[in-house]
Amino acid sequence: MSNITEKGGVRGTYTIQIKRKDGSIKPLWQENIIGRLIKETLNKEINIPFITGMYKNEYKTSNLITNVGLASIADLFAGATPINPFKYIALGTGDTAPAVGDTTLGAEITTNGLERTEASSITISGNKVVLVEEFTYTGSTATEIKEAGIFNASTEGTMASRSVFTSSKTLDENGEKITVSYDLEVERV
Numbered sequence: 001m002s003n004i005t006e007k008g009g010v011r012g013t014y015t016i017q018i019k020r021k022d023g024s025i026k027p028l029w030q031e032n033i034i035g036r037l038i039k040e041t042l043n044k045e046i047n048i049p050f051i052t053g054m055y056k057n058e059y060k061t062s063n064l065i066t067n068v069g070l071a072s073i074a075d076l077f078a079g080a081t082p083i084n085p086f087k088y089i090a091l092g093t094g095d096t097a098p099a100v101g102d103t104t105l106g107a108e109i110t111t112n113g114l115e116r117t118e119a120s121s122i123t124i125s126g127n128k129v130v131l132v133e134e135f136t137y138t139g140s141t142a143t144e145i146k147e148a149g150i151f152n153a154s155t156e157g158t159m160a161s162r163s164v165f166t167s168s169k170t171l172d173e174n175g176e177k178i179t180v181s182y183d184l185e186v187e188r189v
Contacts, residue, residue, distance in 0.1 A: 007189050008186060008187065008188055009186070009189040010065050010073065010186050011063075011065075011184075011185055011187065012062070012063040012065065012161050012182060012183060013060060013061070013062055013063065013183045014062075014063055014148050014163045014180065014181070014182055015058050015059070015181040015182075015183070016059040016061075016165070016169055016178065016179070016180055017058040017179045017181075018171065018177070018178050018179075019176065019177045019178075019179075020176055021174075021176060027055035027056065028057075028058065028059040029045075029047055029054075029059075029167045030053050030055070030056045030059050030060070031045075031053040031167060032052060032053045032054075034051060034053075035051075035166070036166060045167055062163065063162060064099070064102075064161065065100075065161055066101070066102050066103070066159055066160060066161065066162060068158050068159065068160070069086070069150075069158070069159065072086070072160060084152040084157065084158075085152060086160045086161075087118055087131060087152070088116050088117065088118050088119070088152065088153060088157070089116065089117060089133045089149075089150060089180050089182065090108050090116035090149045090150075090151055090159075091105075091109050091116075091135065091145050091148055091178070091180070092105035092107050092109055092146065092147040092148070092149070093106070093107045093109060093143070093144055093147070094106015094107040094146060094147050094164070095146045095147070096164070097164060098162045098163060102159060103158070103159055104159060105147050105148075105149045105162065106146075106147055106164075107147075108149075109143070109145075112137060112138045112143065113135055113136045113138040114139075114145075114171075114178075116154060116155070117133055117135070117154070118133075119133045119182075120132065120133050120134065127185060127186045127187060128183065128184065128185045128186075129184050130181060130183050130184075131181070131182045132179065132180070132181045133179070134177050134178070134179045134180075135177065135179075136175065136176075137171040137174060137175065137178065138174055138175075139171070139174060140173075142170050142171065142172050144168035144169070145165070145168065145171065146164060146165055146169075147162065147163060147165065148162070148163055148165075149161060149162045149163075150184075161182070161184070
């Protein structure tokens with residue numbers, strides 16, 4: 001009789017897209033490994049297309065699953081009640097690197113149409129869940145979006161995931177839309 005050991009993991013990805021008032025897509029800077037190394041070493045973003053990154057129609061970044069997020073997943077196995085679903089997306093302006101002990105965003109946005117909200121689309125397929133929400137900016141001055149998180153409540157609650165973007169995603173005028181898609185996958189590793 002053999003002893004089988006299997007390992008599992010949880011990983012997530014944020015995808016961001018910004019549309020101008022006229023509906024056209026605003027190109028977003030996506031750093032490559034060279035761009036990240038320069039930013040980490042010199043603490044400066046240098047945008048040289050094809051050398052340090054490139055402009056794309058959407059920005060993708062991986063996330064960090066927090067300790068309380070992992071504990072909540074463990075609670076599901078144990079049958080702990082109540083378990084509130086992680087279906088709320090929050091945006092922020094904080095740029096401190098994510099840490100496993102994080103319980104909040106660095107600086108969550110609570111105004112101008114960018115406040116935390118329940119995902120308008122939730123798709124579950126096998127071992128993967130996808131949350132999507134489109135926010136419409138109602139402010140009058142430029143706002144830099146630097147982070148995103150997934151929570152289990154419309155206010156406060158538990159933060160399961162957090163990501164800080166390598167470069168700010170700026171909303172410049174009233175009526176622009178930012179779509180946030182969060183893909184979470186439970187997998188064998």
